[in-house]
Amino acid sequence: MREFDTPGENIDVEYEFCVNGSGGSNGKYRARGYGRVMDGGGWRKVDAFIIETRLERDDHVITSRRCDYTKAVNAGDTNANCASPYALGRDPHLTGDGRIYIDIEDDGRGGTWYDLAGSKPIGS
Template structure:
Protein backbone atom coordinates (compact mmCIF):
# COMPACT_ATOMS: atom_id res chain seq x y z
CA UNK A 1 0.00 0.00 0.00
CA UNK A 2 2.81 2.42 0.87
CA UNK A 3 4.44 1.72 -2.46
CA UNK A 4 1.25 2.67 -4.35
CA UNK A 5 0.79 5.87 -2.32
CA UNK A 6 4.38 6.88 -3.01
CA UNK A 7 3.67 6.69 -6.74
CA UNK A 8 0.48 8.80 -6.62
CA UNK A 9 2.31 12.19 -6.82
CA UNK A 10 4.28 11.00 -9.86
CA UNK A 11 1.12 9.72 -11.55
CA UNK A 12 -0.72 12.98 -10.83
CA UNK A 13 2.21 15.04 -12.10
CA UNK A 14 2.37 13.05 -15.34
CA UNK A 15 -1.39 13.35 -15.79
CA UNK A 16 -1.21 17.11 -15.15
CA UNK A 17 1.52 17.49 -17.76
CA UNK A 18 -0.52 15.56 -20.30
CA UNK A 19 -3.63 17.65 -19.61
CA UNK A 20 -1.59 20.87 -19.75
CA UNK A 21 -0.10 19.84 -23.07
CA UNK A 22 -3.58 19.26 -24.53
CA UNK A 23 -4.81 22.62 -23.24
CA UNK A 24 -1.75 24.51 -24.42
CA UNK A 25 -1.72 22.99 -27.89
CA UNK A 26 -5.42 23.61 -28.62
CA UNK A 27 -6.65 26.34 -30.96
CA UNK A 28 -5.60 29.82 -29.79
CA UNK A 29 -8.32 31.76 -27.99
CA UNK A 30 -9.35 35.15 -29.33
CA UNK A 31 -8.69 37.46 -26.37
CA UNK A 32 -9.26 41.21 -26.19
CA UNK A 33 -8.89 43.68 -23.31
CA UNK A 34 -9.96 47.32 -23.41
CA UNK A 35 -9.27 49.72 -20.55
CA UNK A 36 -10.35 53.22 -19.64
CA UNK A 37 -6.95 54.80 -19.96
CA UNK A 38 -7.75 56.56 -16.67
CA UNK A 39 -6.00 55.33 -13.55
CA UNK A 40 -7.67 56.48 -10.35
CA UNK A 41 -4.98 57.61 -7.89
CA UNK A 42 -5.62 58.70 -4.34
CA UNK A 43 -3.75 59.02 -1.05
CA UNK A 44 -5.61 58.22 2.17
CA UNK A 45 -4.67 59.56 5.59
CA UNK A 46 -4.23 56.37 7.61
CA UNK A 47 -2.57 55.59 10.96
CA UNK A 48 1.22 55.93 10.77
CA UNK A 49 2.11 56.11 7.07
CA UNK A 50 -0.61 57.06 4.54
CA UNK A 51 -1.66 54.53 1.91
CA UNK A 52 -1.66 55.28 -1.82
CA UNK A 53 -4.22 53.56 -4.04
CA UNK A 54 -4.03 53.21 -7.82
CA UNK A 55 -6.83 51.51 -9.78
CA UNK A 56 -8.31 51.12 -13.24
CA UNK A 57 -11.03 49.00 -14.83
CA UNK A 58 -10.95 47.08 -18.08
CA UNK A 59 -13.26 44.72 -19.92
CA UNK A 60 -12.05 41.34 -21.19
CA UNK A 61 -13.46 39.27 -24.03
CA UNK A 62 -12.35 35.75 -24.80
CA UNK A 63 -14.18 33.22 -26.97
CA UNK A 64 -17.52 35.08 -26.72
CA UNK A 65 -17.36 35.50 -22.92
CA UNK A 66 -16.94 38.83 -21.12
CA UNK A 67 -15.82 40.01 -17.68
CA UNK A 68 -14.82 43.18 -15.87
CA UNK A 69 -11.18 43.27 -14.79
CA UNK A 70 -10.04 45.67 -12.10
CA UNK A 71 -6.31 46.19 -11.72
CA UNK A 72 -4.66 48.07 -8.92
CA UNK A 73 -2.34 48.28 -5.99
CA UNK A 74 -2.03 49.75 -2.54
CA UNK A 75 1.35 51.13 -1.49
CA UNK A 76 2.51 51.79 2.11
CA UNK A 77 0.06 49.38 3.74
CA UNK A 78 1.14 46.95 6.44
CA UNK A 79 3.20 47.65 9.51
CA UNK A 80 0.10 48.58 11.48
CA UNK A 81 -3.66 48.44 11.10
CA UNK A 82 -4.60 50.92 8.34
CA UNK A 83 -8.21 50.11 7.49
CA UNK A 84 -11.26 48.50 9.06
CA UNK A 85 -12.42 47.54 5.57
CA UNK A 86 -11.02 47.68 2.03
CA UNK A 87 -13.15 46.21 -0.76
CA UNK A 88 -13.22 46.40 -4.54
CA UNK A 89 -16.41 45.80 -6.52
CA UNK A 90 -15.82 44.80 -10.15
CA UNK A 91 -18.90 45.00 -12.43
CA UNK A 92 -19.50 43.96 -16.01
CA UNK A 93 -22.16 46.36 -17.31
CA UNK A 94 -24.44 46.51 -20.31
CA UNK A 95 -26.10 49.90 -20.84
CA UNK A 96 -24.95 50.95 -17.33
CA UNK A 97 -26.70 47.98 -15.71
CA UNK A 98 -24.59 45.35 -13.92
CA UNK A 99 -24.95 41.89 -15.45
CA UNK A 100 -22.09 40.27 -13.51
CA UNK A 101 -20.24 41.48 -10.42
CA UNK A 102 -17.96 40.39 -7.63
CA UNK A 103 -16.80 42.11 -4.46
CA UNK A 104 -13.26 41.29 -3.37
CA UNK A 105 -12.18 41.93 0.23
CA UNK A 106 -8.56 43.07 0.61
CA UNK A 107 -8.76 44.27 4.24
CA UNK A 108 -6.27 41.75 5.67
CA UNK A 109 -3.88 42.16 2.75
CA UNK A 110 -3.81 45.98 3.01
CA UNK A 111 -3.23 45.80 6.77
CA UNK A 112 -0.43 43.25 6.54
CA UNK A 113 1.50 43.96 3.32
CA UNK A 114 3.50 47.05 2.33
CA UNK A 115 2.54 46.81 -1.37
CA UNK A 116 -0.55 44.83 -2.34
CA UNK A 117 -1.89 43.91 -5.75
CA UNK A 118 -5.66 44.27 -5.47
CA UNK A 119 -6.92 42.86 -8.78
CA UNK A 120 -10.60 41.91 -8.85
CA UNK A 121 -12.54 40.22 -11.67
CA UNK A 122 -16.27 39.79 -12.19
CA UNK A 123 -17.45 36.29 -13.17
CA UNK A 124 -17.49 35.52 -16.90
CA UNK A 125 -20.73 36.34 -18.73
CA UNK A 126 -21.65 34.74 -22.06
CA UNK A 127 -24.47 36.47 -23.98
CA UNK A 128 -23.23 38.59 -26.89
CA UNK A 129 -23.58 42.33 -26.55
CA UNK A 130 -21.68 45.53 -25.84
CA UNK A 131 -20.16 45.70 -22.37
CA UNK A 132 -17.98 47.88 -20.14
CA UNK A 133 -15.91 47.13 -17.06
CA UNK A 134 -16.78 49.33 -14.13
CA UNK A 135 -16.52 49.36 -10.38
CA UNK A 136 -15.87 51.07 -7.11
CA UNK A 137 -13.71 50.86 -4.00
CA UNK A 138 -14.91 50.88 -0.37
CA UNK A 139 -12.50 52.15 2.25
CA UNK A 140 -13.11 52.47 5.97
CA UNK A 141 -10.03 54.06 7.57
CA UNK A 142 -9.08 52.63 10.96
CA UNK A 143 -9.73 54.75 14.04
CA UNK A 144 -10.92 57.89 12.21
CA UNK A 145 -14.35 58.01 13.88
CA UNK A 146 -16.16 57.84 10.52
CA UNK A 147 -17.90 55.13 8.56
CA UNK A 148 -16.45 53.95 5.26
CA UNK A 149 -17.02 55.47 1.83
CA UNK A 150 -17.63 53.96 -1.61
CA UNK A 151 -15.63 55.65 -4.38
CA UNK A 152 -16.99 55.23 -7.92
CA UNK A 153 -14.15 54.84 -10.40
CA UNK A 154 -13.98 55.52 -14.15
CA UNK A 155 -15.12 52.57 -16.24
CA UNK A 156 -13.54 51.08 -19.31
CA UNK A 157 -14.37 51.79 -22.92
CA UNK A 158 -16.98 49.41 -24.40
CA UNK A 159 -16.33 46.14 -26.16
CA UNK A 160 -18.64 43.95 -28.25
Protein backbone atom coordinates in the same frame (compact mmCIF):
# COMPACT_ATOMS: atom_id res chain seq x y z
CA MET B 1 -3.81 57.54 -8.13
CA ARG B 2 -5.87 58.31 -5.07
CA GLU B 3 -4.47 58.88 -1.58
CA PHE B 4 -6.36 58.00 1.60
CA ASP B 5 -5.52 59.61 4.94
CA THR B 6 -4.73 56.63 7.20
CA PRO B 7 -2.86 56.12 10.49
CA GLY B 8 0.87 56.57 9.92
CA GLU B 9 1.75 56.94 6.27
CA ASN B 10 -1.24 57.45 3.94
CA ILE B 11 -2.10 54.64 1.54
CA ASP B 12 -2.09 55.24 -2.22
CA VAL B 13 -4.38 53.33 -4.56
CA GLU B 14 -3.87 52.88 -8.32
CA TYR B 15 -6.70 50.96 -9.97
CA GLU B 16 -8.36 50.47 -13.36
CA PHE B 17 -10.89 48.26 -15.09
CA CYS B 18 -11.13 46.45 -18.42
CA VAL B 19 -13.30 43.84 -20.15
CA ASN B 20 -11.74 40.62 -21.35
CA GLY B 21 -12.92 37.40 -22.96
CA SER B 22 -12.40 33.86 -21.71
CA GLY B 23 -10.46 32.91 -24.83
CA GLY B 24 -11.60 30.73 -27.67
CA SER B 25 -14.94 31.23 -29.36
CA ASN B 26 -17.35 30.66 -26.45
CA GLY B 27 -18.38 34.34 -26.30
CA LYS B 28 -17.91 34.82 -22.55
CA TYR B 29 -16.77 38.16 -21.13
CA ARG B 30 -16.03 39.58 -17.69
CA ALA B 31 -14.89 42.80 -16.09
CA ARG B 32 -11.48 42.74 -14.49
CA GLY B 33 -10.12 45.24 -12.00
CA TYR B 34 -6.42 45.42 -11.32
CA GLY B 35 -4.02 47.69 -9.54
CA ARG B 36 -2.08 48.11 -6.35
CA VAL B 37 -2.24 49.57 -2.89
CA MET B 38 0.97 51.16 -1.64
CA ASP B 39 2.24 52.35 1.76
CA GLY B 40 0.06 49.94 3.73
CA GLY B 41 1.29 47.84 6.62
CA GLY B 42 3.36 48.69 9.64
CA TRP B 43 0.20 48.88 11.75
CA ARG B 44 -3.51 48.55 11.20
CA LYS B 45 -4.58 51.04 8.49
CA VAL B 46 -8.15 50.04 7.69
CA ASP B 47 -11.09 48.19 9.23
CA ALA B 48 -12.28 47.30 5.72
CA PHE B 49 -10.95 47.55 2.15
CA ILE B 50 -13.27 45.98 -0.42
CA ILE B 51 -13.14 46.22 -4.20
CA GLU B 52 -16.31 45.77 -6.25
CA THR B 53 -15.90 44.94 -9.94
CA ARG B 54 -18.89 45.06 -12.30
CA LEU B 55 -19.46 44.01 -15.90
CA GLU B 56 -22.00 46.50 -17.26
CA ARG B 57 -23.95 47.14 -20.44
CA ASP B 58 -25.12 50.74 -20.82
CA ASP B 59 -24.65 51.31 -17.04
CA HIS B 60 -26.76 48.26 -16.10
CA VAL B 61 -24.98 45.58 -14.04
CA ILE B 62 -24.70 42.15 -15.69
CA THR B 63 -22.33 40.46 -13.20
CA SER B 64 -20.37 41.68 -10.20
CA ARG B 65 -18.01 40.48 -7.48
CA ARG B 66 -16.64 41.95 -4.26
CA CYS B 67 -13.10 41.10 -3.15
CA ASP B 68 -11.93 41.75 0.41
CA TYR B 69 -8.35 43.05 0.66
CA THR B 70 -8.51 44.25 4.29
CA LYS B 71 -5.84 41.85 5.62
CA ALA B 72 -3.54 42.41 2.65
CA VAL B 73 -3.71 46.22 2.91
CA ASN B 74 -2.98 46.09 6.63
CA ALA B 75 -0.02 43.76 5.99
CA GLY B 76 1.77 45.98 3.45
CA ASP B 77 1.90 46.92 -0.23
CA THR B 78 -0.25 44.59 -2.31
CA ASN B 79 -1.48 43.94 -5.81
CA ALA B 80 -5.27 43.89 -5.85
CA ASN B 81 -7.07 42.02 -8.61
CA CYS B 82 -10.82 41.45 -8.69
CA ALA B 83 -12.76 39.97 -11.62
CA SER B 84 -16.51 39.64 -12.09
CA PRO B 85 -17.99 36.29 -13.13
CA TYR B 86 -18.16 35.63 -16.88
CA ALA B 87 -21.32 36.45 -18.82
CA LEU B 88 -22.28 35.08 -22.21
CA GLY B 89 -22.54 37.38 -25.20
CA ARG B 90 -20.31 39.92 -26.88
CA ASP B 91 -21.78 43.39 -26.98
CA PRO B 92 -19.95 46.56 -28.10
CA HIS B 93 -21.43 48.41 -25.11
CA LEU B 94 -19.85 46.18 -22.41
CA THR B 95 -17.72 48.05 -19.88
CA GLY B 96 -15.79 47.25 -16.73
CA ASP B 97 -16.64 49.44 -13.76
CA GLY B 98 -16.33 49.43 -10.01
CA ARG B 99 -15.69 51.07 -6.71
CA ILE B 100 -13.72 50.71 -3.48
CA TYR B 101 -15.16 50.56 0.03
CA ILE B 102 -12.74 51.78 2.65
CA ASP B 103 -13.26 52.09 6.40
CA ILE B 104 -10.24 53.86 7.84
CA GLU B 105 -9.04 52.67 11.24
CA ASP B 106 -9.97 54.91 14.20
CA ASP B 107 -11.38 57.83 12.19
CA GLY B 108 -14.81 57.55 13.84
CA ARG B 109 -16.67 57.96 10.52
CA GLY B 110 -17.41 54.44 9.34
CA GLY B 111 -16.81 53.32 5.78
CA THR B 112 -17.44 54.98 2.43
CA TRP B 113 -17.79 53.71 -1.15
CA TYR B 114 -15.62 55.55 -3.71
CA ASP B 115 -16.58 55.22 -7.39
CA LEU B 116 -13.69 54.62 -9.76
CA ALA B 117 -13.36 55.39 -13.45
CA GLY B 118 -14.69 52.60 -15.65
CA SER B 119 -13.29 51.23 -18.88
CA LYS B 120 -14.23 52.33 -22.37
CA PRO B 121 -16.85 50.15 -24.10
CA ILE B 122 -15.22 47.20 -25.87
CA GLY B 123 -16.67 48.38 -29.19
CA SER B 124 -14.89 51.75 -29.08
